[in-house]
Amino acid sequence: MPLRLFDVQIYGASIGVLRMPAFLAAAVAPFAVAIVLERFGAEAVLLLSMALAAAVLAASLVLRERARRLAALASGLDTASGQRP
Numbered sequence: 001m002p003l004r005l006f007d008v009q010i011y012g013a014s015i016g017v018l019r020m021p022a023f024l025a026a027a028v029a030p031f032a033v034a035i036v037l038e039r040f041g042a043e044a045v046l047l048l049s050m051a052l053a054a055a056v057l058a059a060s061l062v063l064r065e066r067a068r069r070l071a072a073l074a075s076g077l078d079t080a081s082g083q084r085p
Helices: 009-040 040-075
Strands: none
Touching: 009 040
């Protein structure tokens, strides 16, 4: 699927740019968790993990709703009623 979204010549560079935030987060996470654990304790690490998980869940729900609306618009349906205008 991703290869269909990008030109074959620039696929690697495009995916690299899109994945860069995830790579950076994966590289920084162990150090950040160690610092939080050292300064604030295990409970703070658990609270931080729960907060991040809640943020990811909220972002996923927002993206799901946007995708549903875009699909409805693309098919010509009214997003509120599910009926064609």
